[in-house]
Amino acid sequence: MSSAVSPDAMIEQLTITPARKLTGQVSDVLKTLSPGDFATQSCNALDLEFSGISGDRHGGFTRKSGGREPWYPRGTEMCNERQVSILCPGELALVAQRMELETVEAAWIGGNIVLEGFPNLSLIPPRTRLVFDGGTVIRVDGDNAPCRVAGRSIAAHVPGRDGLDLLFPKVAKRLRGLVGYVEKPGTISAGESVTAVIPEQWIYNPA
Template identity: 40%
Template structure:
């Protein structure tokens, strides 16, 4: 009996992006495709088989400990970005402001997909969900460029 069950949830890739130099900023650049392997997207600053641990896993590891990198992609939902924009009082949130790799649409409540869930396309390419990326202060600087007054409300709205 298989441990993973097929569901009736179907989504569509709406947008792809890539962060080439994290030191230059969080903003991702739109791209037509991503070339992926087990280290993540080629040329992506978040790629690599390992990474230094950060505050998200500070209960398990001392900050800076080398750990398996399961954060090579940042996948966000078009519907959830729209809901956050509404809450902030702005017309739209550009996914590039978040360093997004993939924007999906059509999967309700995407942020609450359980860890270990698989996103699989018809060709068999499969991404495994590790954990939800909790609301973060880092996108505020990018949002502030276009929405200086509303940017401070991002974390609460997210």
């Protein structure tokens, strides 16, 4: 016999955090110079299509699965929900402090958009819509788990420090920003305002 809570009872027990909106600003936009690059460079503007940032390493409608998707054989083609990497200065500064570095730059770890004005950016929930003043919309897939690839890129910019590739994944969990995909194409520039449209939230507990 199933012990699952009935739908009515479960809904009555839910604690729902209402939807809300937060406003911030774009402080930098960056992209790779070629698809083979990991590190990004600041640019005048980002042109986003439904496939992501044209020419960027993470562009495309699909991508190959990796260590983040152990439920698929590595290299399986899947939808690309990781078209754009979104970071914030406060979290980067905290990561740098934990790594005992003067700085960790968004460009070093492949960031595409740097946003200010959103506390705890990496904890913004999935399904949030980032609506930019120019009309572009990015849908948040979730937080970006830190990896050794980004750690190795940091190490390449800090000669003389061993072990940074392993240290970064340990200290940057839930501080490495967000990943998302293009819901509405357009152009994003530094200085532009952006509104995070955060959906209702609740904890799903079927027991």
